[in-house]
Amino acid sequence: MAVNYIYPEYEVVRNYDRCIVCRVCERQCANGVHEYLPDLNKMTCDDSKCVNCHRCVALCPTRALKIVKSDNTYKENANWSNKTINEIYRQAESGGVLLSSMGNPENYPIYFDKILLNASQVTNPSIDPLREPMETKVFLGAKPKAIKRDAEGKLVDNLTPHLTLSMPVMFSAMSYGSISYNAHESLARAAKELGIFYNTGEGGLHEDFYKYGDHTIVQVASGRFGVHPDYLSSGAAIEIKMGQGAKPGIGGHLPGTKIVGDISKTRMIPEGTDAISPAPHHDIYSIEDLRQLVYSLKEATDYKKPVIVKIAAVHNVAAIASGIARSGADIIAIDGFRGGTGAAPTRIRDNVGIPIELALASVDKRLRDEGIRDNVSLVVGGSIRSSADVVKAVALGADCVYIGTAALIALGCHLCRSCHSGKCNWGIATQVPSLVKRLNPEIGYKRLVNLMNAWKHEIMEMMGGMGINSIEALKGNRLMLRGVGLNEKELEILGIKHAGE
Amino acid sequence: MREGQIRIPSGCAISGIIDKTGKRMSGEAIIKSISVMHDRSNGLGGGFAAYGIYPEYKDFYALHIFYENTGAKKSCEEFLERHFDIINLSKIPTRKVKGITDEPLIWRYFVTPFATKLADSQLDEREYMAKCVFRVNTRIQGAYVFSCGKNMGVFKAVGFPEDVGRFYRLEEYEGYCFTAHGRYPTNTPGWWGGAHPFALLDYSVVHNGEISSYDANRRAIEMYGYKCTLLTDTEVITYIIDYLHRKIGLKMEEIASVIAAPFWQTISRMEPEKQKYHEYLRNAFSAQLITGPFSIIVGFDGGIMALNDRLKLRSMVVGEKGDKVYIASEEAAIRIVEPDLDRVWAPSGGEPVIVLLNGGVNSGS
Numbered sequence: 009m010a011v012n013y014i015y016p017e018y019e020v021v022r023n024y025d026r027c028i029v030c031r032v033c034e035r036q037c038a039n040g041v042h043e044y045l046p047d048l049n050k051m052t053c054d055d056s057k058c059v060n061c062h063r064c065v066a067l068c069p070t071r072a073l074k075i076v077k078s079d080n081t082y083k084e085n086a087n088w089s090n091k092t093i094n095e096i097y098r099q100a101e102s103g104g105v106l107l108s109s110m111g112n113p114e115n116y117p118i119y120f121d122k123i124l125l126n127a128s129q130v131t132n133p134s135i136d137p138l139r140e141p142m143e144t145k146v147f148l149g150a151k152p153k154a155i156k157r158d159a160e161g162k163l164v165d166n167l168t169p170h171l172t173l174s175m176p177v178m179f180s181a182m183s184y185g186s187i188s189y190n191a192h193e194s195l196a197r198a199a200k201e202l203g204i205f206y207n208t209g210e211g212g213l214h215e216d217f218y219k220y221g222d223h224t225i226v227q228v229a230s231g232r233f234g235v236h237p238d239y240l241s242s243g244a245a246i247e248i249k250m251g252q253g254a255k256p257g258i259g260g261h262l263p264g265t266k267i268v269g270d271i272s273k274t275r276m277i278p279e280g281t282d283a284i285s286p287a288p289h290h291d292i293y294s295i296e297d298l299r300q301l302v303y304s305l306k307e308a309t310d311y312k313k314p315v316i317v318k319i320a321a322v323h324n325v326a327a328i329a330s331g332i333a334r335s336g337a338d339i340i341a342i343d344g345f346r347g348g349t350g351a352a353p354t355r356i357r358d359n360v361g362i363p364i365e366l367a368l369a370s371v372d373k374r375l376r377d378e379g380i381r382d383n384v385s386l387v388v389g390g391s392i393r394s395s396a397d398v399v400k401a402v403a404l405g406a407d408c409v410y411i412g413t414a415a416l417i418a419l420g421c422h423l424c425r426s427c428h429s430g431k432c433n434w435g436i437a438t439q440v441p442s443l444v445k446r447l448n449p450e451i452g453y454k455r456l457v458n459l460m461n462a463w464k465h466e467i468m469e470m471m472g473g474m475g476i477n478s479i480e481a482l483k484g485n486r487l488m489l490r491g492v493g494l495n496e497k498e499l500e501i502l503g504i505k506h507a508g509e
Numbered sequence: 510m511r512e513g514q515i516r517i518p519s520g521c522a523i524s525g526i527i528d529k530t531g532k533r534m535s536g537e538a539i540i541k542s543i544s545v546m547h548d549r550s551n552g553l554g555g556g557f558a559a560y561g562i563y564p565e566y567k568d569f570y571a572l573h574i575f576y577e578n579t580g581a582k583k584s585c586e587e588f589l590e591r592h593f594d595i596i597n598l599s600k601i602p603t604r605k606v607k608g609i610t611d612e613p614l615i616w617r618y619f620v621t622p623f624a625t626k627l628a629d630s631q632l633d634e635r636e637y638m639a640k641c642v643f644r645v646n647t648r649i650q651g652a653y654v655f656s657c658g659k660n661m662g663v664f665k666a667v668g669f670p671e672d673v674g675r676f677y678r679l680e681e682y683e684g685y686c687f688t689a690h691g692r693y694p695t696n697t698p699g700w701w702g703g704a705h706p707f708a709l710l711d712y713s714v715v716h717n718g719e720i721s722s723y724d725a726n727r728r729a730i731e732m733y734g735y736k737c738t739l740l741t742d743t744e745v746i747t748y749i750i751d752y753l754h755r756k757i758g759l760k761m762e763e764i765a766s767v768i769a770a771p772f773w774q775t776i777s778r779m780e781p782e783k784q785k786y787h788e789y790l791r792n793a794f795s796a797q798l799i800t801g802p803f804s805i806i807v808g809f810d811g812g813i814m815a816l817n818d819r820l821k822l823r824s825m826v827v828g829e830k831g832d833k834v835y836i837a838s839e840e841a842a843i844r845i846v847e848p849d850l851d852r853v854w855a856p857s858g859g860e861p862v863i864v865l866l867n868g869g870v871n872s873g874s
Binding site for chain 1: 718719720721722723724725726728729731732733757758759763770772773774785786789790791792793794795796798799800801802819820822
């Protein structure tokens with residue numbers, strides 16, 4: 009079988025009545041889909057190169073382009089889908105591991121969509137956020153177990169280092185390297201303006217961005233790229249990345265082609281070398297080792313920074329979180345199996361890990377059952393898609409959420425899931441200078457600010473409807489939630505009642 | 510159906526009277542006061558907390574217990590005999606009142622923990638007491654301890670509060686402080702234990718409102734060893750106050766700053782030291798913030814605290830005459846017992862009115 013042709017999944021459809029042969033599509037497409045035929049003075053295209061990123065569609069001045077799902081199909085088979093067959097053809101040809109980007113797109117249950125919120129009627133009033141204060145400020149960090157008073161009997165501030173946020177949302181870890189300088193600048197400036205935090209990911213911190221340090225979480229991952237004392241001290245908090253929802257149990261790989269210029273400098277590795285983060289931290293093979301790293305980082309920063317431990321949501325997540333809550337960490341971040349990535353083996357992304365809603369509910373419950381919920385704050389991500397997801401996550405027990413994919417979509421990402429190619433036409437997941445400059449951080453940061461302000465308004469509306477005027481009274485308030493179409497076991501794990509109960 | 514199986518929102522009337530000098534008065538006035546607000550209850554629950562009523566037994570815990578049957582009484586008394594020295598026991602005196610029916614067996618015990626048992630438990634006396642009460646209420650079917658403080662007692666039943674007062678012959682008791690509650694639940698539980706006040710040790714709470722933070726508060730407080738068996742707001746508020754006051758050591762005004770915290774926008778206008786104080790409390794005790802409508806009167810050994818939710822979504826009026834301070838959902842309930850007040854005012858949302866024996870009235874107004 010030498011024939012190795014796979015019909016493209018998506019087709020570029022051009023309306024030739026509208027096309028003015030301006031060649032914008034050709035210039036905009038880094039994948040080389042569009043081509044000008046001088047003899048015919050006509051545009052043509054190669055669908056097989058198209059990743060369906062919609063750059064050409066969005067920029068076509070005459071709306072002559074659209075992308076449609078191909079109706080070309082193999083003989084229909086409920087067991088062997090077109091996708092499955094094509095993947096076998098690809099692997100039979102290459103012998104390689106399939107790679108994917110962004111979050112798990114497969115058809116697993118989305119529990120957020122099966123949870124409904126409450127509202128006040130008669131017995132207590134709803135509160136109008138336009139007329140009354142509606143508070144979304146949150147603190148992340150451990151709570152004191154006892155109070156202290158000075159000689160005069162006044163309360164002494166005995167709080168451990170913590171983060172203060174204007175609303176319970178942060179931008180999750182995306183490294184400089186996996187995303188562009190301009191994307192990072194957009195996130196950093198937006199975090200500062202919003203009074204929240206963004207996260208460096210495992211790529212170090214570009215020296216231009218140290219000025220946003222008060223709104224930066226610096227990450228320490230298994231490759232330790234870009235980690236040095238100034239880096240640790242520059243952020244508001246330090247995150248130890250143990251795992252990622254998109255690829256639990258495996259490390260990271262940033263290809264040498266992306267390790268260029270400032271990225272090589274920021275990561276502190278030579279240009280052109282692959283940046284390979286090992287699957288585990290090789291100094292952490294058990295929970296007691298984690299404790300040592302937590303305290304090493306605290307020592308290195310004079311106990312002035314809260315330490316976050318980020319893990320992927322896996323089967324035993326409650327027990328793992330319970331261990332972390334006793335390890336000296338101040339915050340636990342849990343990343344669900346829908347969480348995004350710049351590149352992951354497809355089989356890992358699509359088959360490993362558990363939904364964040366279930367992980368969150370069981371971790372929150374376990375920590376409460378063990379009386380250690382106050383030791384840590386809980387941050388969840390993977391994937392939070394809207395303000396409604398934020399409200400539901402908080403009511404299930406989260407202190408705050410991380411958003412990654414939603415933030416990138418605000419910057420222009422069209423979820424073509426081809427980040428690993430490095431040819432992001434939107435200037436986000438690329439290091440090609442001509443592509444990077446397509447993302448204007450001046451506009452990018454404003455769009456992030458807009459998105460967060462819009463969500464904040466919506467969060468306040470939903471809280472007000474429930475008669476809650478401060479977000480802390482929503483935290484873990486599971487009576488405000490009801491499930492629809494969930495079975496007994498799912499309801500039990502989520503700790504919520506069914507609608508109508 | 511009873512409290513604990515479902516969560517029942519309810520509207521209510523509350524009233525309280527305290528004499529700052531500790532001078533004792535009969536229960537007549539509080540019955541009169543709460544009866545004015547008859548229409549704020551619907552006959553499905555009423556009750557009183559009375560402080561200073563057992564001076565002859567002031568060093569002993571007074572247990573008021575409902576028994577559904579003699580079997581429950583027997584098991585409970587066996588438990589009490591194992592854990593306490595019982596100084597005195599008797600039926601709580603009642604009289605037949607039309608409108609109060611289906612009464613359980615109602616007994617009162619004055620007890621003190623066995624010294625050896627207490628030492629073995631490695632708990633302080635009050636924690637030992639609280640643990641024993643939780644034990645009875647969760648483990649002994651048909652027995653329910655509804656009052657367990659020193660020199661104080663709760664009297665409650667299903668019925669209109671004025672009938673409940675007459676039923677318990679409250680006018681025959683003398684105390685320095687009384688609080689009262691008339692209940693308007695939106696469902697029909699009809700269990701005596703579910704009536705209010707709710708009390709733990711010497712803390713008692715009467716509450717009018719329906720808090721929106723309920724499950725957040727419940728799940729947080731249960732982490733500290735409390736078990737919310739009734740699923741009522743009053744129960745969780747009582748536990749929060751017990752936790753913050755007895756276990757953490759916050760003062761009543763600090764507790765008010767936690768449960769009805771000022772808004773951040775208000776805090777931002779305060780002087781820096783005040784800002785730090787409130788930011789600390791809101792951060793450290795964020796899970797004890799209570800939102801949604803409430804007016805509460807907290808009774809405790811040596812005083813009383815009245816508090817409204819931060820938006821003042823429930824009515825509450827305070828009146829003062831000489832050494833007496835009156836608090837009620839409606840001014841009429843104060844005027845009926847003291848028409849000629851020195852001062853009357855409606856405290857703002859989140860502004861506590863704390864009255865201490867031999868102390869002043871601490872209020873922002």
